[in-house]
Amino acid sequence: MRLDELKSRADAFLGEAMQRGADEAEVGANYHVVDRIVFEKNDFQLASSNTTLTFSLEVHKDQRKGSASTNETKGIALGQSADAAMTLAGFSLPDEHLCFPEAQKHEDVPGRFDDELENLSPDKLRGIAADFLAAGRHESISIDGAELQVARAKEVIVNSNGLVAKDQATLLNWVISGMGKTESEVTSFDWFGGTSWKWDGSRERSLADAGVFKEKLLRCFGPQKGQSYEGKVLLAPAVLGELIFGPMQFHISGRQIMDGKSRWENDLGKHVASDCLTLLDDPFDLDLSSAAPYDAEGVAKRKTSIIEKGLLKTHLDSTYTAKRRGTVSTGHAGGLKGISVAPGDSSVEDLIAGTDKLVVVERFSGNLNPVTGDFSGVAKGSHWYEKGEYKHPLIETMIAGNFFDLMKSIVAVSSRADHYMNEYKSPWMLVDGVSVTAS
Amino acid sequence: MRTLLEEIVRGQAGWVELRYHRRRQNDFSVQKGRVDVANAQTIGGVGVRVLEDGSFGFASSVEADRASIQKAVERARANAREVSKLQSKKVGVLPIVEFAKGDFVLDGYEELESKPLDEKLQAVIDMEKETVGKAGDIHTVMSSYREIFEEKAVVTSDGASASQKLVRPELRLNAFAEKDGDHNVGSNSLGVTGGWNCLFDHPTAQGIIEKTAKQAIDLLGAPHIPGGQATVILEPSLVGLLAHEAIGHTVEADFVLSGSVAAGKIGKRVGSDLVTLCDSGHSEYAGNAGGEMPFDDEGIPVQNTVVIENGILKSYLHNRESAAEFGVAPTGNGRAWLYKDEPLIRMRNTYLRPGTTPLEEMIASTREGYLIVGAGSGQADATGEFMFGSSYAVEIKNGKLGRKLREATISGVAFDVLQTVDAVSTEFRWDLGSGYCGKWQPAKVDAGGPYVRCRLTLGGRQ
Numbered sequence: 001m002r003l004d005e006l007k008s009r010a011d012a013f014l015g016e017a018m019q020r021g022a023d024e025a026e027v028g029a030n031y032h033v034v035d036r037i038v039f040e041k042n043d044f045q046l047a048s049s050n051t052t053l054t055f056s057l058e059v060h061k062d063q064r065k066g067s068a069s070t071n072e073t074k075g076i077a078l079g080q081s082a083d084a085a086m087t088l089a090g091f092s093l094p095d096e097h098l099c100f101p102e103a104q105k106h107e108d109v110p111g112r113f114d115d116e117l118e119n120l121s122p123d124k125l126r127g128i129a130a131d132f133l134a135a136g137r138h139e140s141i142s143i144d145g146a147e148l149q150v151a152r153a154k155e156v157i158v159n160s161n162g163l164v165a166k167d168q169a170t171l172l173n174w175v176i177s178g179m180g181k182t183e184s185e186v187t188s189f190d191w192f193g194g195t196s197w198k199w200d201g202s203r204e205r206s207l208a209d210a211g212v213f214k215e216k217l218l219r220c221f222g223p224q225k226g227q228s229y230e231g232k233v234l235l236a237p238a239v240l241g242e243l244i245f246g247p248m249q250f251h252i253s254g255r256q257i258m259d260g261k262s263r264w265e266n267d268l269g270k271h272v273a274s275d276c277l278t279l280l281d282d283p284f285d286l287d288l289s290s291a292a293p294y295d296a297e298g299v300a301k302r303k304t305s306i307i308e309k310g311l312l313k314t315h316l317d318s319t320y321t322a323k324r325r326g327t328v329s330t331g332h333a334g335g336l337k338g339i340s341v342a343p344g345d346s347s348v349e350d351l352i353a354g355t356d357k358l359v360v361v362e363r364f365s366g367n368l369n370p371v372t373g374d375f376s377g378v379a380k381g382s383h384w385y386e387k388g389e390y391k392h393p394l395i396e397t398m399i400a401g402n403f404f405d406l407m408k409s410i411v412a413v414s415s416r417a418d419h420y421m422n423e424y425k426s427p428w429m430l431v432d433g434v435s436v437t438a439s
Numbered sequence: 440m441r442t443l444l445e446e447i448v449r450g451q452a453g454w455v456e457l458r459y460h461r462r463r464q465n466d467f468s469v470q471k472g473r474v475d476v477a478n479a480q481t482i483g484g485v486g487v488r489v490l491e492d493g494s495f496g497f498a499s500s501v502e503a504d505r506a507s508i509q510k511a512v513e514r515a516r517a518n519a520r521e522v523s524k525l526q527s528k529k530v531g532v533l534p535i536v537e538f539a540k541g542d543f544v545l546d547g548y549e550e551l552e553s554k555p556l557d558e559k560l561q562a563v564i565d566m567e568k569e570t571v572g573k574a575g576d577i578h579t580v581m582s583s584y585r586e587i588f589e590e591k592a593v594v595t596s597d598g599a600s601a602s603q604k605l606v607r608p609e610l611r612l613n614a615f616a617e618k619d620g621d622h623n624v625g626s627n628s629l630g631v632t633g634g635w636n637c638l639f640d641h642p643t644a645q646g647i648i649e650k651t652a653k654q655a656i657d658l659l660g661a662p663h664i665p666g667g668q669a670t671v672i673l674e675p676s677l678v679g680l681l682a683h684e685a686i687g688h689t690v691e692a693d694f695v696l697s698g699s700v701a702a703g704k705i706g707k708r709v710g711s712d713l714v715t716l717c718d719s720g721h722s723e724y725a726g727n728a729g730g731e732m733p734f735d736d737e738g739i740p741v742q743n744t745v746v747i748e749n750g751i752l753k754s755y756l757h758n759r760e761s762a763a764e765f766g767v768a769p770t771g772n773g774r775a776w777l778y779k780d781e782p783l784i785r786m787r788n789t790y791l792r793p794g795t796t797p798l799e800e801m802i803a804s805t806r807e808g809y810l811i812v813g814a815g816s817g818q819a820d821a822t823g824e825f826m827f828g829s830s831y832a833v834e835i836k837n838g839k840l841g842r843k844l845r846e847a848t849i850s851g852v853a854f855d856v857l858q859t860v861d862a863v864s865t866e867f868r869w870d871l872g873s874g875y876c877g878k879w880q881p882a883k884v885d886a887g888g889p890y891v892r893c894r895l896t897l898g899g900r901q
Contacts (some may be wrong), residue, residue: 088556188820259470276518371623374663437898
């Protein structure tokens, strides 16, 4: 399906809603063609193809909201979905702040669509899948699962204010998971993966990622129990999504501020983190799979400074939360996607060298309550250092602490910054005040 | 639809499975007196799986007409041929097994379908309002409701032909409280396979309001739990989480074949005599578990599979392919989330059988330990090492319950922990009916059990 055809169908659906008496409405239309090859039980198991077309609609009628979505698009089905949205709006509660964004222009983000991926042949997908698996294999590794997937996406957003947002992208995605396994030992589980917008270079990148997966697991053999203490730990980029970026996003969200759940409502311009931390939202970084020209309601994205040397620079708003809070949208309907943390001056090795005793946390399997900030969980695949020297991998080691304390206890960030699974870009973080429990 | 699928299958060469699935889902969410979500979703289509050249191929069609399904069959065949070029161990002919036949409609489907939407939304609005009013320290409440109407038909070229309709409603209530700069959240949820009245049968709507509000304010100012090894009594939601995450996944036959900790342990002791663990498509001991169904997505009637009996590992969980490989009957665990997903080995309702010790007696006979309450999120490795969050812990000293402590995270290695089980309560409940399991694709599951006393590691402060 061409983008223009998708736009015409979205316009028709919008028309159905307006004909039914909506005061304003917004339609999202998505067309996805996905092919994948699946590896399980130490062998290739399945190839699959799916083509999906989905439409979603939100209507506002007398300041009341209703919405519907469907993949049934023939005959009267879209009309029935419009009826359902209008019916739900009739039952809803009035909200004077309901709104959709105004018409606006979007800057293109070039480099996210590749003809070769759009027309990728099954044998090429098969070939890269075979090479990817071969790069992750090792006699001491049991591969639990792996998947190569090519997705071709076309998307349109239109609303009754005249907003039109159109986008198309191609993305190759790879992931591999498993554990180290010999006759006498099984390591903890881990995974790694990545994405590429284009075919060129994807083979090399996927093979490198399979290599990272393999090396991480091979380092985990021969684990021993560590020591209980309260002090410094070094957090790998893999654990920062859960321990730092998730709760941070919660407390800068306009919606959470609106609902009284944020602890940073009145902290703009104040220190919420140590001055080691500088973090921005870069929606145009093509090394991130979230790179996009606009947010979930069609508002143009832009580079945004979030935290600068520990100072909170902004809250994040959609059109609706901005109207409620008397501010303007920052283009963050759908959340913060392009997290990029500025690197520091010291290498990872130097950060380790300056410590007395240290757990290097490579994976966190645990819970963090974003409201209280308390976290606790197992430091998986982690390693023990004493006086800067490597000792051994760890087993059954738990870490606990509080997000707000952690932010202010960042001692240093590394000069090396990784695009972790193409989800965010971050250096390693040395933090203090964490409780370590060795069972 | 089943008739059309049968006609299409009749003309096919080789093994073909056609699965029609239409889901209607309504979602409401209310917060601070405002309706954040009032959404109706419909998604449907036909998933096609074929076995050709010793490999499975899958494709799907949004359109459920003859021509579109036939095209999907051809795409699935091409995919099978493609993967066959990579697959070293080919899949043999699937053995003929007992298939589901006929049309099934589970209790509650018609009741919930006929209940007006505005009444359901009003109930969600009322629950939010009433919970906020329970205590001055509660500043925000989020009340949300979801109902999932499932309509499926499965037809295979080797004899399955059945359809089912069932509905799964869920309710979630979160209360956010603050006092003197200290914050806390009370969270509870319900989920069943059944109708509206069944959802609020036990606990009642009033009961869940009271429980959520109390949980939010009771823990304000509560201290953190200390870390280390401890004797604990796990409540049914945590026993369910343990049964599902830490043991259930390791006995899924695809994980076993990948090298999970359960591989090679059939017939061996993995728990104390008091431990009997099952995974069932039905609802034993209490009704309307959230993962109930008459047959799985391969058309196999569901079983109550005894995985561990009196501490001995007895069975893995199977789909048709793995059952053939292990030379056993399939257990009805082949499940797919949507029409466009292929069936995988998934759990249904996973539980520990109740024992003979009343909870009161278990507490009274515990000299020092904790009662751990409310399942948070959980993760476990194929090694059986697990980590689960909980809502809170209650100190036990000399057989008496004491102060509440916040956010205990529990951890251990599943089969080691099961060996330490020394008391299992008579009380039983399903407690994770609002839960979803994630394994490449989601699945609606339930889990539960009795109260269980054991030893494990608590993640807390030094």
